[in-house]
Amino acid sequence: MTKNSKMILDIVNSSHDHPTADQIFIRAKEQNSKVVLATVYNNLNSLVKEGKIRRIAVSGKPDCYDNTFRHDHTVCVKCGALSDIMIDDITEEIKSKLGDSFVSYDLNVSYICDECREK
Amino acid sequence: MTKNSKMILDIVNSSHDHPTADQIFIRAKEQNSKVVLATVYNNLNSLVKEGKIRRIAVSGKPDCYDNTFRHDHTVCVKCGALSDIMIDDITEEIKSKLGDSFVSYDLNVSYICDECREK
DNA sequence: ATCATAAGTTAGAATTATTCTAATTTCAAA
DNA sequence: TTTGAAATTAGAATAATTCTAACTTATGAT
Numbered sequence: 001m002t003k004n005s006k007m008i009l010d011i012v013n014s015s016h017d018h019p020t021a022d023q024i025f026i027r028a029k030e031q032n033s034k035v036v037l038a039t040v041y042n043n044l045n046s047l048v049k050e051g052k053i054r055r056i057a058v059s060g061k062p063d064c065y066d067n068t069f070r071h072d073h074t075v076c077v078k079c080g081a082l083s084d085i086m087i088d089d090i091t092e093e094i095k096s097k098l099g100d101s102f103v104s105y106d107l108n109v110s111y112i113c114d115e116c117r118e119k
Numbered sequence: 120m121t122k123n124s125k126m127i128l129d130i131v132n133s134s135h136d137h138p139t140a141d142q143i144f145i146r147a148k149e150q151n152s153k154v155v156l157a158t159v160y161n162n163l164n165s166l167v168k169e170g171k172i173r174r175i176a177v178s179g180k181p182d183c184y185d186n187t188f189r190h191d192h193t194v195c196v197k198c199g200a201l202s203d204i205m206i207d208d209i210t211e212e213i214k215s216k217l218g219d220s221f222v223s224y225d226l227n228v229s230y231i232c233d234e235c236r237e238k
Numbered sequence: 239a240t241c242a243t244a245a246g247t248t249a250g251a252a253t254t255a256t257t258c259t260a261a262t263t264t265c266a267a268a
Numbered sequence: 269t270t271t272g273a274a275a276t277t278a279g280a281a282t283a284a285t286t287c288t289a290a291c292t293t294a295t296g297a298t
Contacts, residue, residue, distance in 0.1 A: 002246065002294090021284080039247055041285065059176035060256085062284055077222050087213055094206055094228055101236060103196050103229040109213055110222040117220060121264095121275065140255080158276055160256065179285085181255055 004035050005043045012053045018064040018073075018082050056106070058082065072107040078116035085109060123154050124162045131172045137183040137192075137201050175225070177201065191226040197235035204228060 001009075011027050012019070019027065025040045044065060047053045056064040058075060064082060072087045087107060095102050120128075130146050131138070138146065144159045163184060166172045175183040177194060183201060191206045206226060214221050 004247080036248055038249080038286085042247080045286095055178050057176040057178035059174050059182050063178050074217070085216060087209065087216065090206065090209065097204065097206065098193070098228065098230055101230040101232070103231065105226060105228045107224060107226050109217065109224045111217055111220040112222065113220070123276080155277055157257085157278080161275080164257095 002043075004033075004039055005046060007031070007033060007035070008040060008043045009047055009052055012047070012065045013067045018056060018066050020062040020064055022062065024065065054106075056082070056108075058108075072109065074109045074111050074113075076113035076116055077110045078112055081113050083113075121162075123152075123158055124166060126150070126152060126154070127159060127162045128166055128171055131166070131184045132186050137175060137185050139181040139183055141181065143184065173225075175201070175227075177227075191228065193228045193230050193232075195232035195235055196229045197231055200232050202232075 025037050028035050048055045054066045074083045074085045144156050147154050167174045173185045193202045193204045
């Protein structure tokens with residue numbers, strides 16, 4: 001692990017708001033890092049490949065990054081806000097259908113968040 | 120429903136390979152439609168909003184579109200191939216946590232497909 | 239220690255999916 | 269028919285991400 005990849009991993013793990021590559025880049029600079037955006041992308045790609053962080057794809061917005069602590073996500077269909085939710089683990093159910101080729105799963109729940117509901 | 124939106128809905132519903140906007144555009148032209156890519160995008164956005172089709176976000180590739188028949192998806196972590204899978208419906212479990220604000224959920228399973236496994 | 243090599247980083251250009259803008263067309267209803 | 273809203277169009281604009289090629293840093297063998 002290089003200085004940069006360690007820093008980027010730390011930022012992802014200590015952020016509780018699913019930052020994008022750009023937000024991670026900004027946070028790195030706030031810590032006086034001289035890192036460049038391309039390097040942030042490079043390292044995020046490596047970290048995802050190594051299974052040290054998760055990438056969350058949300059249509060219409062840039063990819064977000066998250067820690068690997070097992071949990072699921074909610075996305076507000078009105079404002080796009082992304083939050084955590086914990087739904088019972090269904091790994092075994094999936095494995096019983098897919099077998100050993102299983103790697104992981106992503107569960108994203110669409111809903112209407114409280115603020116948007118009030119309008 | 121206009122001619123174009125009906126045609127695009129038909130293409131999505133009759134395609135069994137999760138086409139992208141661009142692929143839908145190509146298929147429309149194969150049917151001698153004079154539709155333009157921007158119109159395909161416009162209509163896809165409307166159809167998704169109306170709940171008539173589903174949009175699938177996969178990081179690193181363009182969005183894919185699919186019918187609304189209830190099912191889940193697998194993504195090969197090596198080659199990115201997208202396929203259908205049917206995992207037991209967990210709507211009730213999610214609703215018991217989220218309540219009425221629930222809209223829908225997307226379950227994407229990462230795995231290694233047979234071809235990539237052989238290598 | 240020194241050199242060789244690989245890995246990591248950088249700047250900036252390139253790519254590409256998608257949206258935006260503004261003009262034009264379609265088409266239903268008054 | 270006139271009107272007005274909605275749909276469509278062409279093409280420019282935007283923005284996330286990757287690519288390229290040069291450069292730097294770290295590593296490991298001699």
